Amino acid sequence: MRASRLLSLLLLLQTRGRMTAPELAEELEVSVRTVYRDVEALSSAGVPVYADRGPAGGYRLLDGYRTRLNGLTEAEASSLFLAGMPGPAAQLGLAEVAANAELKMLAALPPEPRSHAARMRERFHLDVPGWYGDGDEIPFLGEVAEAVWEQRPLRMTYRRWGPRDVERVAHPYGLVLKGGVWYMVAVAGPGGPRTYRVSRILQAELLEGRFERPGRFDLAAFWQEYATDFRERRMYNGEAVVRLTPGAEDLLRHTVGREVVDTALAAAGRPGENGDEGGGVVLRLPIESVTHARWLLLRMGDRVEVLEPAELVELMRAAIADLAALYAVRTERPPVPAEG
Incomplete structure (x- = not known):
């Protein structure tokens, strides 16, 4: 544990330059007294750590001193390659730079961590955008x-x-x-x-x-x-009361969001405890707005019934009436003759 902390202290001084004992203590989540002992241990081990006195003082390394990247464990080296996101790097114009950095990182690692890191890159891939959409156009x-x-x-x-x-x-x-x-x-x-x-x-x-x-x-x-x-405070500005048919919980999670639905289900209790004779469950769902809730809940079809607020109930009725009218007109049209 202490060896890992000493390495972290050394890398902090190497990457950030001069740091005070309280700053180091906050970063390492230890006491200032522990920082004093760790700095003394590094100095005794031959690391050129110097203390500058005065209001702008602190600890620093001798100018030009650099430690070599050879303290990574296999797990740490492997985890670095999970941070590699080729899509965002390409959007920022850094695809080639990121690829070169990865190659240099691999070359600097000892053989065993290098093999673990290479396997991590071969077997795990991060794809940030969701399925339904190609993401925003971001010309600037x-x-x-x-x-x-x-x-x-x-x-x-x-x-x-x-x-x-x-x-x-x-x-x-x-x-x-x-x-x-x-x-x-x-x-x-x-x-x-x-x-x-x-x-x-x-x-x-x-x-x-x-x-x-x-x-x-x-x-x-x-x-x-x-x-x-x-x-x-801002994402959910209202609440809707809905009756969910039995077995529709997963569909609602996919439509509205798992965290929101699970919280509402926990508050509602088991099906039938809230007086619903059909075995369903009545939920109080946080919503962004009634128009947004209408758009989401229409995707549920007959698996959900909106009970409150009245404004949302009317929006659902109007949307369903419009759909019924649309499809009623279409059924009256003559069928399209088959080709040939």
Whole structure:
């Protein structure tokens, strides 16, 4: 355990430069006293770790000192290749660079970890986008990525949900790939960072100069907080009460989402306990809106009946009436004669 921590400390100093004892303690999830002991152990082992005094001080390695990548276990080396996503790398224009990096990584590994990593690459493949759709068209992803990397302002025309497109000058802090969709995290007006779907950028132009990116901004932490807030406060703004026929749970999970349905089923109890004589179950489902719920629940056919709210019930009735009228007209048309 300590050997792994010492290696982590060494790699932190190598990749980030000067770090204070409290910063190292936070990263390693240990006490500051433990950091002192670990630094002393590294120094005793011949690693050139130096302490700089003063307000801007901290620990650092001797300039030019580098450790060789030979401390990876077989499992660690193998897991690196699960992070390789050729699709997103190609979208960012980094396909060849990523392939070359992978080859160099393999060449640097000892024989046994190298063989495990090669087998991992041969037997596991990550395909990020879903089945039903080829993903967004993202013609300006390259410009956004360059703006993120170079810390350059980006003038963009953005298609928002409202009635008009808007023009913004954005300071992009990072890019996030979620479910095959690229999002830009940027400051583009008053307030803090916001998210923008890259496929909605209609025009993009890199501007001269550089902006200052906050040193303590953590992209992963921001996205985690944003995603949690979206799920808990903004994704579901209403509730629908439905009666589900017996055996339709898996279809509803596929239609609405497993987490939502399982939570609703747990709250509803077993079939028949809620007074449904048909053996089905009455569920309270969180919904984004009544129009979105209508679109989803129509896919269930007669396996689900909407009970509340009244607005959603009327939308379902209207949609079913329109479908009945459409197919009634079609049945009155003469059949198409067969060829030949």
